[in-house]
Amino acid sequence: MGFRTFGLNDVIYLIEAARWTVLLALIAFAGGGIVGGLVTLMRISKSRVLRGFAIGFVEVLQGTPLLMQLFLWFFMLTLLLPVKLSSMTVAAIALTLNAAAFFVEIWRGSIEAVARTQWEAAASIGMSRMQQLRYIIVPQAFRIALAPTVGMMVVILKGTALTSLIGFVEVTRAGQLISGVTFQPLSTFLVVGAIYLVLCMPLAELSHRIERNFNVDRSAHVGS
Numbered sequence: 001m002g003f004r005t006f007g008l009n010d011v012i013y014l015i016e017a018a019r020w021t022v023l024l025a026l027i028a029f030a031g032g033g034i035v036g037g038l039v040t041l042m043r044i045s046k047s048r049v050l051r052g053f054a055i056g057f058v059e060v061l062q063g064t065p066l067l068m069q070l071f072l073w074f075f076m077l078t079l080l081l082p083v084k085l086s087s088m089t090v091a092a093i094a095l096t097l098n099a100a101a102f103f104v105e106i107w108r109g110s111i112e113a114v115a116r117t118q119w120e121a122a123a124s125i126g127m128s129r130m131q132q133l134r135y136i137i138v139p140q141a142f143r144i145a146l147a148p149t150v151g152m153m154v155v156i157l158k159g160t161a162l163t164s165l166i167g168f169v170e171v172t173r174a175g176q177l178i179s180g181v182t183f184q185p186l187s188t189f190l191v192v193g194a195i196y197l198v199l200c201m202p203l204a205e206l207s208h209r210i211e212r213n214f215n216v217d218r219s220a221h222v223g224s
Contacts, residue, residue: 003183010178011191017174018195020088024170025157027092032099032156039100040107046129054104061101067162070094074166091163099156106152110145111137147211154200154207161196171195 043054061069073094077085114137122132164173175192179185 004181006178006182006184006187010182010188013178014171014174014188014191014195017169018171018199020168021157021160021170021172021195022199024088024091024095024160024163024168025153028095028099028156028160029153031092031096032103035096035100036103036107039104040111043104043108044111058101058104061098062105066094066098066159067165069098070162070166087163087166087168090166091160091168095156095159095163098159099152102152102155103149106148107141107145110141110148113144114140143214147207147214150203150210151207154203157200157203158196 039054039057042050043058045051070091074087074090077090077093111133118136118140119132122136127135160170161172163170164176167173169177171192175188179188182188
């Protein structure tokens with residue numbers, strides 16, 4: 001049995017497969033942001049029931065491997081639903097919920113980092129709790145949360161590699177397919193790794209830059 005040589009067409013195929021990696025990551029980032037925002041509100045609410053739900057949500061999803069969650073969603077939805085969902089849909093659900101759990105902790109921590117006196121000052125002028133959040137707390141927490149939120153996109157991008165195990169053809173799965181027919185895994189996965197670097201490095205740099213700018217800005221305010 002002969003194997004063909006790894007070549008330019010394979011590189012192009014990997015680059016084309018990367019668009020599915022990016023699309024899945026964007027869906028998970030946006031979906032995780034929406035779900036994470038709602039659960040964050042539950043997490044900081046005064047209702048013990050809502051706080052308990054939010055804590056359980058985060059504990060379960062952060063306390064179990066993403067790979068296991070992917071398999072659970074894949075087999076559970078296959079068993080429960082009369083229509084078979086695509087591997088991309090299952091991957092998007094699993095990554096969205098997993099990302100949401102991390103967003104909840106990032107944003108809860110950012111909200112709690114805002115000085116308690118800010119809440120008290122807003123309450124003293126008659127603002128409701130939602131008004132305090134909207135006009136006083138969230139704008140300050142946003143700046144604190146921005147760098148780790150952008151950094152989370154890198155985590156999501158790398159997490160998409162696991163979706164190859166439920167059959168979703170993104171860049172890692174494409175690499176596995178090419179490696180199987182060329183028998184040149186080193187060349188193949190060097191290109192796969194380079195694609196991940198090209199995708200992740202700008203985001204990591206952006207996160208670091210935001211963090212540096214925020215720290216400089218905060219130091220300036222402290223010194224003033």
